[in-house]
Amino acid sequence: MLSAYTGSSVRAAESPLLEAGLGDELMQRAAHGLAQAAAGELSATGGTYGRSVVVLAGSGNNGGDALYAGARLQQRGTGTTAVLTSERVHAPALAAFCAAGGRVVALSDSTLDSAAARVSAADLILDGILGTGGVGGLRGLAAALIERVNARGTVGTVVACDVPSGVNADTGEATGHLLSADLTITFGALKSGLLIGAGARAAGRVATIDIGLGETLPEPDLYSLEPADFRHLYAQPQPADHKYSRGVLGIAAGSAMYPGAAVLATGAALATGVGMIRFLGPERVTALINTVHPEVVCSQGSVSDSHVQAWLVGPGATEDPGQRQRAREAISSGLPTIVDAGALPLLPDTVGAHVILTPHAGELAALFERRGDAVDRTAIEADPAGFARRAAQATGATVLLKGYTTVVAASTGETFVQANATPWLATAGSGDTLAGILGALVATHAANATNNDAGSLPGVPPPARWAVLAAAGALLHGLAGRRAAKRGPIVVSGLPRHIGRVIHDLLQDPPSTQPQ
Numbered sequence: 001m002l003s004a005y006t007g008s009s010v011r012a013a014e015s016p017l018l019e020a021g022l023g024d025e026l027m028q029r030a031a032h033g034l035a036q037a038a039a040g041e042l043s044a045t046g047g048t049y050g051r052s053v054v055v056l057a058g059s060g061n062n063g064g065d066a067l068y069a070g071a072r073l074q075q076r077g078t079g080t081t082a083v084l085t086s087e088r089v090h091a092p093a094l095a096a097f098c099a100a101g102g103r104v105v106a107l108s109d110s111t112l113d114s115a116a117a118r119v120s121a122a123d124l125i126l127d128g129i130l131g132t133g134g135v136g137g138l139r140g141l142a143a144a145l146i147e148r149v150n151a152r153g154t155v156g157t158v159v160a161c162d163v164p165s166g167v168n169a170d171t172g173e174a175t176g177h178l179l180s181a182d183l184t185i186t187f188g189a190l191k192s193g194l195l196i197g198a199g200a201r202a203a204g205r206v207a208t209i210d211i212g213l214g215e216t217l218p219e220p221d222l223y224s225l226e227p228a229d230f231r232h233l234y235a236q237p238q239p240a241d242h243k244y245s246r247g248v249l250g251i252a253a254g255s256a257m258y259p260g261a262a263v264l265a266t267g268a269a270l271a272t273g274v275g276m277i278r279f280l281g282p283e284r285v286t287a288l289i290n291t292v293h294p295e296v297v298c299s300q301g302s303v304s305d306s307h308v309q310a311w312l313v314g315p316g317a318t319e320d321p322g323q324r325q326r327a328r329e330a331i332s333s334g335l336p337t338i339v340d341a342g343a344l345p346l347l348p349d350t351v352g353a354h355v356i357l358t359p360h361a362g363e364l365a366a367l368f369e370r371r372g373d374a375v376d377r378t379a380i381e382a383d384p385a386g387f388a389r390r391a392a393q394a395t396g397a398t399v400l401l402k403g404y405t406t407v408v409a410a411s412t413g414e415t416f417v418q419a420n421a422t423p424w425l426a427t428a429g430s431g432d433t434l435a436g437i438l439g440a441l442v443a444t445h446a447a448n449a450t451n452n453d454a455g456s457l458p459g460v461p462p463p464a465r466w467a468v469l470a471a472a473g474a475l476l477h478g479l480a481g482r483r484a485a486k487r488g489p490i491v492v493s494g495l496p497r498h499i500g501r502v503i504h505d506l507l508q509d510p511p512s513t514q515p516q
């Protein structure tokens, strides 16, 4: 499991070390790690000697890191040019860079175009314009330079120093022009802004360099499950199990208008592995489920008459009065319940953490609006962790907010971010499969909850266990999507096949499925 920290908390952790006079030492460690990583990138594409490197250096310590790293690369035989984006610059780092033989270009209106051409053509670019001290997006000449570079494109590898410049290291928000990185080398601790939102999209691969902050770091701000965590969270069937002991999932999904959502959610739950599914819905939908998934036990009955360990309600169930009634009963049943799509508007004021909401940004905006708290969808998309937390705190539920990165917030504040998905999953029905996966994970966990602690990870407090399971569901869904997308556009009805294969791989030791 990865732990991430806000840029502000890493700065706070640095401050006693800076006061103790260790600032230069920390910067040298950062620059050493950055230069090593950059040299690794060059080596992988033909070596360091004679290669062209551009250092983009802003006014602060981020520019200092990049200039010191540039000096080290120059000493290893690269031809290195520093483009200074501000009149102020970290003076000792610039002196070291010049002493190593680096060339310097001060950015001005008259050098903008030639500098942009140089950046675009470089074999490697070190982006040290702004780090954790950045406030808002890039401005002025730096913004104009990146706009021109993006218009031209880059031929080389972009390595961001700490964060892609202009990304908010706390929230991942970014406004204005950004240079997307292939690799981000972050210092001291993984920053939250690299896991989420625009920051996650711009960061590329992320590696953390230890600069010795260790004990001074606070509690993490965000967590992210890794593939290796999955097998600790998945309830594998045991020899003594039978279909009832493994966990029975109740699904009330689909309607005469949207029967397909029920088929997709049920198929994904079956593929995830569960003792049994009891499906409730109108006759037209149960007939379809019986045909497509004959192993599912279907009826037109009620929630109170169905013996299950967990419920999934809402996919495709928007206008059907019977399904809405079942959703209401499931939500108040006291059993763990996934509340998706058409069931979200039926939520009472407050619920427990065992109720897991699965909105996308639009549905979350509507949820806030129903509670008299008008929030714009775009605001939610810009700060998904902040709004998922706000929703979890307001409702008491566990909130899984879908998107490019999926955020899961526990009502107690612990927050998981999973960036395992692929944009190919942005296709109708893919949310229904996520709901099915979550239903199966929760039902099998609930069945075992009294005698094992599947769903708890060392370091994550027990109240967040529903959030951990939901994050495991997002991880599985994302990896299944990636696996499916290797063969072209995703057809959602074919996703269950990939879900099964990904689970098989994740249960190996070590897991053979890694995010790409």
Ligand SMILES: NC(=O)C1=CN([C@@H]2O[C@H](COP(=O)(O)OP(=O)(O)OC[C@H]3O[C@@H](n4cnc5c(N)ncnc54)[C@H](O)[C@@H]3O)[C@@H](O)[C@H]2O)[C@@H](O)CC1
Binding pocket: 014, 018, 022, 023, 024, 026, 027, 030, 031, 058, 059, 060, 061, 062, 063, 065, 129, 130, 131, 132, 133, 134, 135, 136, 137, 138, 139, 161, 162, 163, 187, 211
């Ligand atoms: N302090 C240290 O010893 C260490 C610092 N580290 C580096 O230091 C960075 C933080 O350094 P700083 O606090 O100097 O911050 P930055 O290097 O992010 O730069 C902040 C400066 O940029 C200017 N600025 C802020 N927002 C701007 C904007 N939108 N457009 C243009 N200019 C803007 C401000 O004048 C501010 O002084 C980290 O990201 C990391 O790279 C690491 O080397 C670890 C050790």
Ligand SMILES: Nc1ncnc2c1ncn2[C@@H]1O[C@H](COP(=O)(O)OP(=O)(O)O)[C@@H](O)[C@H]1O
Binding pocket: 341, 360, 402, 403, 404, 405, 406, 421, 422, 423, 424, 425, 426, 427, 428, 429, 430, 431, 432, 433, 434, 477
């Ligand atoms: N751009 C994207 N990149 C990665 N995953 C995405 C993207 N867009 C959507 N997804 C994922 O696809 C699913 C879509 O769910 P949803 O919007 O509810 O679709 P539907 O209701 O049509 O099934 C979610 O799991 C979401 O995280």
Ligand SMILES: [K+]
Binding pocket: 062, 127, 128, 129, 130, 131, 160, 161, 162, 163, 164, 165
């Ligand atoms: K940077």
